[in-house]
Amino acid sequence: MERNYFDRCDGEVEIISVKSGGNVIRENTIFQSQGSIVLRHGNGNLVSRNVILAGGKASTGGIRVINRDQIVRDNYIEANRGTDFTSAIAVMNGVPNSAINRYTQVENAVIERNTIIDPARILFGAGNDAERTAPPIKSRFADNLIAAQKDPFRSEGDVSGIALSGNVIDFASSTAGLTRRALKLTRAGNGLLYAAGVEAGAPRDLAPVTKAEVGPAWYPKTELASGFGTGRTHAVRPGGLARASAVAGAGDVLRLSPGAYAVSAPIRVSKPLTITGPATARITYSTPVLFQLAEGGSVRIEGTTISGNGAVVRSAPTSTIASYAVELVGTAFRNIDGDVIATTPATLADHVTIDRASFDTVSGTVVAAAAETTKLGHYPIERTVITDSRFAGVGRIADVARLGTDESTFGPSFTMTGSTVAGGGTPAITLSGVQSTTIARNGFDRTGGIEIAHSVGAPDTIITGNRFAGTPAPKIASLYRQGTPRVTLSDNIGIAQ
Structure with missing residues (x-):
């Protein structure tokens, strides 16, 4: 070779x-x-x-x-x-x-x-x-x-x-x-x-x-697909979100004007697409999913307000070649009857990023990443990062699972910092088989606890600098006798160290 x-x-x-x-x-x-x-x-x-x-x-x-x-x-x-x-x-x-x-x-x-x-x-x-x-x-x-x-x-x-x-x-x-x-x-x-x-x-x-030296001459040695915000920006008025999404190109930005956007059918996304607007751009939907990703699709949502019945974003319904990304930045999610991000088997998100977002009254899970049920080491999201966000009355913040004892992949990783959690279901966070976990400088007030199950490899878990009020202490368990977990549980207020 x-x-x-x-x-x-x-x-x-x-x-x-x-x-x-x-x-x-x-x-x-x-x-x-x-x-x-x-x-x-x-x-x-x-x-x-x-x-x-x-x-x-x-x-x-x-x-x-x-x-x-x-x-x-x-x-x-x-x-x-x-x-x-x-x-x-x-x-x-x-x-x-x-x-x-x-x-x-x-x-x-x-x-x-x-x-x-x-x-x-x-x-x-x-x-x-x-x-x-x-x-x-x-x-x-x-x-x-x-x-x-x-x-x-x-x-x-x-x-x-x-x-x-x-x-x-x-x-x-x-x-x-x-x-x-x-x-x-x-x-x-x-x-x-x-x-x-x-x-x-x-x-x-x-x-x-070099890359130019290898492969057949007719095969293009292209770079990765266009990312968020690399295309054109389109102004969108109420009533025009579905059509604008359908005609947008890879990397395009749909800038919403203030007003109400009622969506009655899933919006299919097959390229990197950014939806941005002020908080007064209010999206409501009455469909099983608002943004349905397809092969090549990724979505970034900025600054809007979203309410509805069903998942906000769902990965492709069948196996895909390309990984995808979901980014929620500065967006307010209100009265969501379902999951916010719903993953599906045989798809992989390179990353899910939630930054400065707020979630009020969500019946399901914000990051539902337990779609892979085989014990082959598969998992739906490589990196989940939650920063400076607020959760109130949420069924669950994250459910991330990698099952089995296979050692052949790196992830998943989970990070949550600078966020607040009030009320909601039990547990608030469930992580199984996650290889790298950091939960730091968050506030948990009268909510379900954190439950972590180590399984494969030598997982690294850090829970530090959090405040717990009326909330159970984190539970950390090992499912198998394999590897040596590294656990740091320190400087947390409201639980015994």
Whole structure:
């Protein structure tokens, strides 16, 4: 597998998943893609002269090593942000006498002459737990160049079986086998960074493959679809919302005038579309859904007032290729008999953002993201972010679920900050299988509590700086004996710490 271009390939922790022996992964470019090159099964593979340009994007990885006789040599990795299994270099712990579909112990791995610039983590003994107890043995990590703002090296177990030598770094570290030097990095003609006078690291003759070089000539190498607010702006008067939505182009903005907008049939959205207007632009609807997303559709709603029976936004009714987005900014939702955002199976939202919005008397759930009912690790929303919003008399703020124990995806993540909750159903927030949770600086007044169930991986849960009045303390449980959850429950007022 050589000279391919991976362009923002997100969704799976294994971008290239090697499950046999004697393969060569060479001279590929991986651009801003969440995940890693993973030597999952099989022995004697070579990963050489690949260029990973992560661009500081979340969950971007590098190369993960499992099994015997693997060689990772002459690769270039820059600005990856993955940790744990998606570290720039991750050498895993194995399972003693492993079944072929689990984790064979790392033995005789050679990781040498790689350049790693600005990594979040380099991890040895990754995945060490009650099952994966066999540490790497007879392996070496040599002549690599690592430049970072702080020490990225971590270990999760016995790493004495990895010999370090000849590695050059520019940060303080207590790890043996690393030589600290003041590095002057300059970008060469191939677009990569090199250190003057240093022999360690990737070779200078790397020629990263570009997107223009690959694929059939007739296939367009287009950028991502137009985002919100990138198209034309259309003035819309009462009575004209449905028609304006139908004729709008990708990225267009529909600016509503003050007045009443009565909608009697679902508005189909198949492109990124922004609906904006003052609070005196009042949308009412009497239909099962106000905005029905289709393939390619995303919606941003700003500043209006919405009331009605049924869901406000629902994802596509059948499987879609493209992910979508929903953004609710400064909008007032009043007397909604149903969910605000309703997800459906086999669709995925890249993000749901709620900012400075208010919700008064909502019978359903504001973010209903428990549509996936299989135990395959699927989930409907990658990132949910709620900031500075107000909820009063809401059935539930969020119901987010990822079921099962599959470890192959990153999310979902849930963040709620600076918001207030008064009254409403029980519990107020339900999260199951969420990998990253932050609930901070919110006020909960006489409402249902927070219920969190950890399941897969090593979830990170932070509940801090909140005020609870007449509200149960958060409940946090583990569904399976897998991974080690990191829980921070601190500085909350009104519950025992």
